[in-house]
Amino acid sequence: MMRVSYVAAAAWEGFWRNPVMSLASTFTVSLMLLLFAFFVVSDRGLQAAVGILESKVELAVYLDDNAKPSDILALKARLERDPATSSVLYVTKDEALRRLKEIAARRPDLAVEDVSGNPLQNSLEIKLANAQDSKRISASLRDEIGKGVVGDVIDNPSVVDKLLTITRVLSVGGVAILAMMLFVALFVIVNTIRIAVHARRDEIEIMKLVGATDWFVRWPFIVEGMLVGALGAFVALAAILAVAPAISAALVSFLDILPVSLGSNFIAELITFVFAFALLVGAGGATISVRTHLAR
Amino acid sequence: MITLDDVSKRYPNGTFALRDVDLRIDAGEFVFVVGSSGAGKSTLNRLLIREEMPSSGRVVVDGQDVARMKRSQVPHLRRKVGVVFQDFKLLQTKTVAQNIGFALVVTGHHPDVVREETDRALALVGLTPRRQHFPRELSGGEQQRTAIARALVSRPRILIADEPTGNLDPVTSWEIIKLFVRVNELGTTLLMATHNAEIVNALRRRVIHLDQGAIVRDEREGLYAA
Known part of the structure; x- marks a missing residue:
């Protein structure tokens, strides 16, 4: 049996045990998510533009x-x-x-x-x-x-060709940059959690001695990783939503008659995407660092 | 309760920590394990809670083959076997009550159960008035009593003590030993590795003497030295 309150409290405590490190990784995750959101938004805009122009070819x-x-x-x-x-x-x-x-x-x-x-x-x-x-x-x-x-x-179709080229470059370049950012974010989270694990090594030793299951040892760290991810997502989304009206207006005027804007459906989708991605990265990073510690 | 069949533990560098050990300890026994440092006492303890695996032979604890149990079963084994160390291993940021309750909290018990059982364990070791203190505010004996309470709070069938009086003065050592005797009288099987000749000679319990990984002496009402 797993007590949620214990896990949540331990994760929260772990996050604030080393605030500088936790906030640094939160910030890194935010940056990565901002990039991620930027690519999702531009990809959507260009896809829409290509779709509309295609119909006009x-x-x-x-x-x-x-x-x-x-x-x-x-x-x-x-x-x-x-x-x-x-x-x-x-x-x-x-x-x-x-x-x-x-x-x-x-x-x-x-x-x-x-x-x-x-x-x-x-x-x-x-x-x-x-x-x-x-x-x-x-x-x-x-x-x-x-x-x-x-x-x-x-x-x-030269216009379409150009747009398709831009989309292709953007998605290849975007995936590459995103992969690098993902690597950096994972690296930072893995290290943050590793430090958290190290700070609690006595506690972990005793937990294992008194018969806590591996999952009971792991969960607080995984939740802490997810907390870093969720906070990062929150910061990134706050930044995006703050500038969303301006971006939306710019997109509409830039692409002229194209009905491209950040609709509420799209924003909901973006929020879901960003949060899911952030939680996954946080949990993944934490799992990596806890696994190396528990494997013995 | 504990059976070792022809158990050897050999480390990768070739040295034997235990060599062909056959041992049987019944439920409710009080057993001293003596021998010089490096004789294999700690290895024996670690095999019983599967902190280490035997190189050969069979280790059975409370009916379970320790070496062959699944990894997921190990936590359940450890809930049945309490452990006490020379250096107490208390968490400095937690109070006496929290240190004791910790063993139940991390095995997923309800807060009501944690409170109830912690109170019982505190009373058993006589630390109820000290429950809100932090380890650094306690004497060595009180710290060891806290550790014993933590080992007992999940009502284990076996209690293993590795040099429990190694860091304590003679008077305090006797208090701790009396506590162990009481715990044993309440039905817990007790296995104690020690260098304290005075205590072994005074209690006249079963003595198992290890030398270079082998049992060289096993006496019913033994003394520290033959």
Whole structure:
């Protein structure tokens, strides 16, 4: 039988027995968790951005001015049957010019000067269901350039490519930095608990002599490790939540129309994540240092 | 209560702490273990609570084969075998009552049980008035009585004492020995390693003499020296 009150009291006492060390490891854990939270938040933001941009990915097929309407319609129908496309829109050169003027009207840095002629072409705008397929489709369309229908193929997934690259770099770099921080945090916790174990070695010796189980000896230290983790999580989350509105506003303005913000669901999830991670690291570190001491 | 069958304990450096020891101690006995330092007395004690494992042979305590029991069973063995040391091993930051109750607290007993049994053990060793004192405020004899109370608080069937009077003056030593006699009379099997010839000769109990790890003498109403 395990008495919770004894374990809690012993863990609390252990934490304050060496406050400098305990607070130092709490601070280290906080820093690690801040980094962890930063990566979770940026990853979420970028994932959302990629998702939204993916839905906007387009291929534009400029049509030969001399293409027959029946050929154009056949090409459109063929593209629509492809499962990778979500929509195919025929845009006349007049419509394209109208759009250009519209965009120019909204932006002071652009002006459409000479509109006597229309240099634009008729086109097919293809929206893709899946950005990964854009290369395949554009390649197959490029094969048809000069055969009477397709004049040119413009694909603009470069933005998505860049975002995907950023996400990839961020997640690889993030995991690497996080792994280092995790190592540092574990190292500090292991040492904090080792010092706590050392400070109580007489007590542990007597506990074992009078027949306390190994778990009864271990639990106070594991709870102390979890206490360090939980306090670290508390500090990190307090810091995050204090600056959350500012970050949220910055994200919204930076990514412009993207509906990315720190919603309450996401915050709840983040809190759960951070706490679970912190408790795991604390308990893990303590288990490591107690195990080496008890193994005899 | 305690049986050793052909037990040897050999350390990695090749020296034998115990060599082919056969021993049988019945419930309720009071046994002195004598011999010079390094004769194997402490090793014998440590084997009984499985602080060490025999290199060969069988150690049976209260019906359990100590060497073959699972690691998880060791704490239950130790609750049946109380231990008292020459250096008391008290926790300086805890009061007399807390030191005694500690043995029950860390084996998961309810606070009511801890209080009740601590009071009983305090009364048994005559330290009730000292219950709120810290070890450093006590005399050597009082510290040893605290340690004895801690060993007895979980009502063990066997009490092992390793040189319990080694740090005490003769008068105090006698007080402690009288306490052990009383504990033994209340039914606890007692095994005491000692160098105190006066006490062994006065009590005339069973004496087991160890020399270089072997039993060289085992007498019913023995003396310190043959």
